[in-house]
Amino acid sequence: MAKKQIDSVMQLPVMPLTIEDMTWNKTGTWRLLTPVQQDKLAPCRAACPLGQPVPQMIHQLAQGDPAAGLALLMAYNPMPGVTGRLCYHPCQAKCLRKELDQGIAIQSLEKSASLAQGAPALERRADTGKKVAVCGSGPAGLAAAYFLGLAGNSVTVLEPGKTAGGFLTQAKAGQLAPEVLAQETRRLSQVAGITIETQAAPGSLEGMDLVLVDAGAYAPDSAEAKAVKALAQGDAEPLVMESEGGFKASQVAHALALGREAANQAQAALGLPAVFAQPELGPVATVEDLTLGFFAPAPVSEQAQEEAARCLSCGTCNLCQQCALSCPDACCNLNEAGGTIEIDLYHCKGCGICSYECPRGALVMENQP
Amino acid sequence: MKKVIMGTETAALAAVLARVQVVAAYPITPQTVTVEELSDYIGKGELDAEYITVESEHSAMAACVGASATGSRAFTATSSQGLALMHEMLHHAAGGRLPIVMLNANRALSPPWNLYCDHTDSLSQRDTGWIQYYCCDVQDVMDSTFIAYRVAEKVMLPVMINLDGFYLTHTSEVIDVPSQNEVDRYLPPYDPANKVDVDNPSTYGCVCGADLFSSLKYRRQMETLAVEQAWQEASDEFAAQFGRSHAPVQGHRLDDAEVVIVTIGTAGGAAQLAADALRQEGVAAGSLNLAMVRPFPYQSFRQAVSGAKHLVVLDRDVSFGAEGIVAQEIKSCLYGQSQAQVHGFIAGVGGMDITEELLADMTREALGGQKQGLQLGDSIWIKVLP
Structure with a gap:
């Protein structure tokens, strides 16, 4: 809108007040520093062996949408229901909420998200025409197969035993019930469009472009290891997933990460682009990045949505809109469709109040016009 | 009621x-x-x-x-x-x-x-x-x-x-x-x-x-x-509607008044009595209650004192380094408009009673009678220690 022209004293308002709006005044030209939303790496996420987007997942739970939280997890982790039960949760050790009262029950929330009904519709790349066999169905093998499936390959997991899951089938029943493992296996194969053959016999590798072998958790001379390796016999150059000393049940996330990395190696061997990349995030958020005064103490809750609402979302914008509330010029606006905060740079003067006020240190002032 | x-x-x-x-x-x-x-x-x-x-x-x-x-x-x-x-x-x-x-x-x-x-x-x-x-x-x-x-x-x-x-x-x-x-x-x-309206x-x-x-x-x-x-x-x-007037300038016996006692506030009552007493002595006195000081009622005031030769102005205040504020205001109003002489008196500050007799004496002094107070600058201070 253009500035209103006033030609006589009697056109002035009696009261000294603004007449019409002030958008004609492009105060953005005064700006020296510019607010930029720059999420830092939440310490929980930094500690996760899989680098899962923990604050974002918890935000979805707090919003009452566990299915959306599950979809976020499954872009990183094919078996959140397993890690949500077995993992040694290094995330929780790093939770900054402990500076205020008690840390967030992150593992319980991960499990809670995994209980969402149905399978998330993750993006699966176009068919590559490549056929891949994964011998052995431990978490590493399943993760490799899962990501190779998402990459558009035709993937078959060959398991010599009766049940898919590798060493997970030997987990204590109190930790991981067989039904849960079955459900998780079913869901990951559905999401990635892969096939799992149990009681597979050697000699099924006809026409495969690449063979992967997962015998990681078993002793090399054990019967299980020998059975898996027997499946791969006949392939000239199988890609073997190995880990020194194998995995304990609590280290399942490391096994999954090994498989995810093997998927990228397999893609390279097939002459295809990597299927998984950890996003580049800023430095790890510290308690100094938070303004703890914004947060009221609240007891740990058994109820997932309530517990999720306790998350401080360290270094990670969760659309709390404190910036919008603080901006003297109404320049921080929520874009509901995009789920982002948009800054009106035509009018932002660069005062920095939004950055100062951000309770989680996700807005920085950059030395740029 | x-x-x-x-x-x-x-x-x-x-x-x-x-x-x-x-x-x-x-x-x-x-x-x-x-x-x-x-x-x-x-x-x-x-x-x-x-x-x-x-x-x-x-x-x-x-x-x-x-x-x-x-x-x-x-x-x-x-x-x-x-x-x-x-x-x-x-x-x-x-x-x-x-x-x-x-x-x-x-x-x-x-x-x-x-x-x-x-x-x-x-x-x-x-x-x-x-x-x-x-x-x-x-x-x-x-x-x-x-x-x-x-x-x-x-x-x-x-x-x-x-x-x-x-x-x-x-x-x-x-x-x-x-x-x-x-x-x-x-x-x-x-x-x-x-x-203030949130919708507008x-x-x-x-x-x-x-x-x-x-x-x-x-x-x-x-x-x-x-x-x-x-x-x-x-x-x-x-x-x-109510039968009572409260104009910016309220005069008493001003029509033929040659000397006008000007006050603000409650002294107006005593000023009327003083004018009446002076009239009995043959002095053509009137009084003016300056009810409105801001905006200064220029028109009404000039008109009300147009026939006066002397204005006796009571100030229950002082502008330090100048004189009584009301006297100052009146001089400013009348400058170039009137030949009347303005006599500024400072009295009644901090609660001293302003009586009919005091105002009458101040008026007599203005007309050449006995001195009542001490001249300091352009004002005469009443009832101060010598």
Whole structure:
């Protein structure tokens, strides 16, 4: 809108007040520093062996949408229901909420998200025409197969035993019930469009472009290891997933990460682009990045949505809109469709109040016009 | 209805009859009774208004500024030190063109500490842009409150109703209290063209650059100068309905007066008696109660004293380094307009009684009689140590 022209004293308002709006005044030209939303790496996420987007997942739970939280997890982790039960949760050790009262029950929330009904519709790349066999169905093998499936390959997991899951089938029943493992296996194969053959016999590798072998958790001379390796016999150059000393049940996330990395190696061997990349995030958020005064103490809750609402979302914008509330010029606006905060740079003067006020240190002032 | 009532009680009752919607006030002697009475009226549900308790007079006026900006009829009351503390907000109220009405009980400013009548408190707020009206008696307190709201809401400027501390605040008189219906007929509800409205947002007291600032001030001055006429009309309409007039300039035996005693506030009564006494001595005396000091009623005043040769001006105040403030104002008004000689007397500061005899003696001195006080600069100080 253009500035209103006033030609006589009697056109002035009696009261000294603004007449019409002030958008004609492009105060953005005064700006020296510019607010930029720059999420830092939440310490929980930094500690996760899989680098899962923990604050974002918890935000979805707090919003009452566990299915959306599950979809976020499954872009990183094919078996959140397993890690949500077995993992040694290094995330929780790093939770900054402990500076205020008690840390967030992150593992319980991960499990809670995994209980969402149905399978998330993750993006699966176009068919590559490549056929891949994964011998052995431990978490590493399943993760490799899962990501190779998402990459558009035709993937078959060959398991010599009766049940898919590798060493997970030997987990204590109190930790991981067989039904849960079955459900998780079913869901990951559905999401990635892969096939799992149990009681597979050697000699099924006809026409495969690449063979992967997962015998990681078993002793090399054990019967299980020998059975898996027997499946791969006949392939000239199988890609073997190995880990020194194998995995304990609590280290399942490391096994999954090994498989995810093997998927990228397999893609390279097939002459295809990597299927998984950890996003580049800023430095790890510290308690100094938070303004703890914004947060009221609240007891740990058994109820997932309530517990999720306790998350401080360290270094990670969760659309709390404190910036919008603080901006003297109404320049921080929520874009509901995009789920982002948009800054009106035509009018932002660069005062920095939004950055100062951000309770989680996700807005920085950059030395740029 | 006739009632025996004190000045401070009258101010509260007048605010009730004016149906004020927001009261934010801090008690201070000699205004306290007004605040107590208003909180009682609101507490008992006899006045449908919001009473905002505040920690200071600055906040009281700030609350009234906010209330008035939302379109409410706001009222407050203060005195002396409290008025001085409000100073910043007084500019805000007038500059914001907010029709707040305030009672000020005139009292001396410390130090030294003194609770009694003195006009320095309100007169040193002359330049804040408020309309200033000085009451001469208790009936004037009641009536001028209604006129004040009527004028304020028409011209969009705040009004300060001044009561001489103790002489008026704590004096009971028989007055006529109009019925609510009568007051409603004279004073319609406040319905401003602009008010703070979330559905129609606007910045009040916004920034204004040099391009428009002087034009805004020019317009405010134009509309402030027109208040003399607006108040006269509102007073005439009040007189038509209630039979009592409260004009900016109130004269007594001025028609052929060669010497005029000019006072503000309650001294007007003694001035009338003094003029009457002087008439008996053959002096063509009259008296003039200058009820409105801001805006200065130039037209009415010049006309009222057009035949006078001497003006005896009482100041219950002093502008240090100059002279009495009222005398200064009158000299400024008459400069180049009149040959009358202005005799400035400073008396009654800090609560000294102004009697008929004192005013008559001052007039005799002005006409060449016995000296009553000590000449200092352009003023004669009465009853000071030699």
